[in-house]
Amino acid sequence: MALLIENVNIFCNDDANTFLADSAVLVEGNRIVEVGDSAASRASATGVERIDGGGRLLMPGFVNTHMHFYGTYARGMSLNRTPHNFHEILQYLWWALDKVLDLDAVYYSALLPAMTGVRKGVTSVIDHHASPNACDGSLDRIEDALAQVGVRGLLCYEVSDRDGIAIRDAGLAENERYIRKCQQARRANPDHLFDGMMGLHASFTLTDDSLVRAAGLTRDLNRGCHIHMLEDFVDEELTRERYGRSVVERLRHFGILSPKSIAAHGIFLDDAGRKLLADTDTIVVHQAQSNMNNAVGRADVFALLDAGVMVGIGTDGMTPDLRREVMTGYLMHKHSLGDPNAGWAQYQTMTLKNNPAIYRRLTGQEVGAIRPGALADLILLDYYPPTPPGGDNIWGHFLFGMIDADVDTTIIDGKVIMRNKVIAGLDEAQIAAESRVVAEKVWQRYHANA
Numbered sequence: 282m283a284l285l286i287e288n289v290n291i292f293c294n295d296d297a298n299t300f301l302a303d304s305a306v307l308v309e310g311n312r313i314v315e316v317g318d319s320a321a322s323r324a325s326a327t328g329v330e331r332i333d334g335g336g337r338l339l340m341p342g343f344v345n346t347h348m349h350f351y352g353t354y355a356r357g358m359s360l361n362r363t364p365h366n367f368h369e370i371l372q373y374l375w376w377a378l379d380k381v382l383d384l385d386a387v388y389y390s391a392l393l394p395a396m397t398g399v400r401k402g403v404t405s406v407i408d409h410h411a412s413p414n415a416c417d418g419s420l421d422r423i424e425d426a427l428a429q430v431g432v433r434g435l436l437c438y439e440v441s442d443r444d445g446i447a448i449r450d451a452g453l454a455e456n457e458r459y460i461r462k463c464q465q466a467r468r469a470n471p472d473h474l475f476d477g478m479m480g481l482h483a484s485f486t487l488t489d490d491s492l493v494r495a496a497g498l499t500r501d502l503n504r505g506c507h508i509h510m511l512e513d514f515v516d517e518e519l520t521r522e523r524y525g526r527s528v529v530e531r532l533r534h535f536g537i538l539s540p541k542s543i544a545a546h547g548i549f550l551d552d553a554g555r556k557l558l559a560d561t562d563t564i565v566v567h568q569a570q571s572n573m574n575n576a577v578g579r580a581d582v583f584a585l586l587d588a589g590v591m592v593g594i595g596t597d598g599m600t601p602d603l604r605r606e607v608m609t610g611y612l613m614h615k616h617s618l619g620d621p622n623a624g625w626a627q628y629q630t631m632t633l634k635n636n637p638a639i640y641r642r643l644t645g646q647e648v649g650a651i652r653p654g655a656l657a658d659l660i661l662l663d664y665y666p667p668t669p670p671g672g673d674n675i676w677g678h679f680l681f682g683m684i685d686a687d688v689d690t691t692i693i694d695g696k697v698i699m700r701n702k703v704i705a706g707l708d709e710a711q712i713a714a715e716s717r718v719v720a721e722k723v724w725q726r727y728h729a730n731a
Contacts, residue, residue, distance in 0.1 A: 282330060284308040284695065289334030289661065290670070291316065293651040294341050294633055298672030306339060308657040311472055311695035316651055332700075334661055337689060341649045342404025342658040343603045344636040347507075347545045347566040347595025350391035350408050350423060351382060354720050361731035367513035367577050375411075376443065381726035382412035387419050389716035391426035396709055398601035399430055399699050402688040404658040405640050405648055406432060407543070407566075407595070409480055409507055411439035416451040420459040424475050430707065431698040433658065435644055437480030437507045440495060442488050453494055456480060460502050472656065474694060476644045481508040481537070484528045485519035492535035505541025505643065508532070510565075511554075512546035513577045529554035538563040541643060545595065547585065548578045559589040564639055567631070569610030571597035579617050586627055593639045594631050604684045607632050611680065629676040661690035 286306045293299040293316065307315040307329070355378055364370040382390075387410070398406065406427070412419050420436045427434045436459065440452035460477035467473045479499050481487060487495075499506055511517060511528055520528045529550070532538050540562040547565045550558070558565060567582045585592050596606045607628060614624045637649020647655045664686040670678050691699040698704060 283328075284332065284657075284692075284697070285329045286332045286334055286339060286659070286661070286692075289337055289339040290666075291651055292338060292340040292675055294637075295650050295652055298675050300670055300672045300675060303336075306651060306659070308692070308695050311657055312653075313651060313655050313657050314653055316653060332661075332690065332697075336665060338662045338664040338666075338683065338686070339651070339659060340662065340683075341637065341651055341655075342660045342691065342693065343402050343632075344405040344407075344593075344640045344649060345398070345403050345596055345601070345603050346407045346564075346593035346636050346639050347543065347568060347597055348394075348406050348408045348601070349410070349598030350394055350426075351379065351387065351410060351412065352598030353390040353394050354378060354382070354386055354723055358724055358727065361728060366515075367575050368515045370575055377730065378723075378727060379411040380414055380444070381723050381730060383415045383719075383723070384412075384418060384422050385719045386723050387412055387415060388422040388426050389712070389719050391423045392429060392712060393709075393716055394601040395427050395430040395432045396704060396707060396712075398432060399691045399693075399704060400688060400702070401602040401604065402660040402662070402691060403601060403603055404433060404660070404691065404693045405435075405637075407435040407507070407640070407643070409437055409439055409545070411441075411482070413441075413444045413448045413452070416448065416455050418455075420455060420477065421462075428474065430704065431474075431693050431696055433474045433646070433648070433693060435476045435478060435640065437478045439480045439482050440491060441482035441486045442491055443482070443486045449491055452480070453491075453498065457498050457502065460504055464502070472646065472694065478504045478541070478543075478643065479506045481506050483509040483512070483516050484531055485516045485523070489524065489535070492531075492537060496536035499539075499541075500536070503541075505539050505543070506537045507543045508537060508545070510544035510547055511549040512572075513575070514549050517549055527554065529557045533557050533561060540564075543639070543643075545597070546572065546580060548572060548580045550581070550585070555585055555588040555590065558585070562591070564591045564593065564642070566593045566595045566639075567610065568595050568597035568599070568606070569613045570599040570606055573609070573613060574599065579613065582631070583614075583624070583627055586630070591635055591639060591642075592631055593636045603632075603636075608680065608684055625676070629679075633676075633679075657692055657695040659692040660688050662686040663689055
């Protein structure tokens, strides 16, 4: 079935930032086949489903390049102890919470933010998961949740030595199993919505043996790693104390860094570390909201970009809404540096260009642009510009208009997931009620383990 989206203004997000007024897009299957006036003329000859955009803005869906869905179950939870630094935040909150998750919690904690993400225009998510006592099959449950909504996902399980060798081995096995499952699915359907990579916690919680095993699997499977790197200086301190190398040197030494790998955060990088990341073409993902929330510092993403590193933006579980993260980070850097001009071009690059480029690099899927041949991951925004829009000023419209606009329609892989702000077939209130029952049991186990 073909789909014609007409009576729209289009931001193509191509190299030229093409902006088309009063135009149309024709989708056949899961691909865009025509853009512009020719789309309407071609569609007139064949039977198509039509969406009248009503003069709204059509653009590619957003990509979130570092998410923790399971963080949903920390929402409103009282802590057993008050943390006073980042290491204690890990110990008292995240490592205590992930231990009491079961597979139902894994499912519901992904399902609700996936729905919210669709409402906010997010069509692809790279997630990093941990549930050490519900590891086997956990990535399948996240996939089940995302498939219920129709969201595209790149998933991994967080391997760590903090809970012992048996759980470490289970994490390695879960990543390997899921990657192989996705590879088999992609042999049958190259546009399969899901893919996997090797998840790792951070250098200071991983022994040399764990890094050797993880790197070996990624070589065998032709995949990369997704790891937290220098989110706090404790990572550097304990890594040097235990292993005699800096974090970045150690990850490079064991083959964790590569063009197919993501290193999240990178707050305490120096020039040498940035050079190693650039030399290995490793991706870095920035999460300003989370870094501010944990009071761990400001990542110098501008120095990373200047060094030639591919830098993207993620939300780190703080929110499913990428646009909220973008505005917070953009303002944070300007305020921190005392420079009203900081970050304008860089944030446009990270948000609109690098995030889809990261997803394309890691999955091979052509997301993030409106052009013939690209996957039809599209959003319609209730944005009616009060000043003239165009490719040369689209970022100003984004930051101070589009960023607040409601999403009317979300299309993923050519399927209409949300129309007129309604996600068909999913009762959010009922799902949330079911989730609260599961969450209460999770919280009871959390407090019982204090």
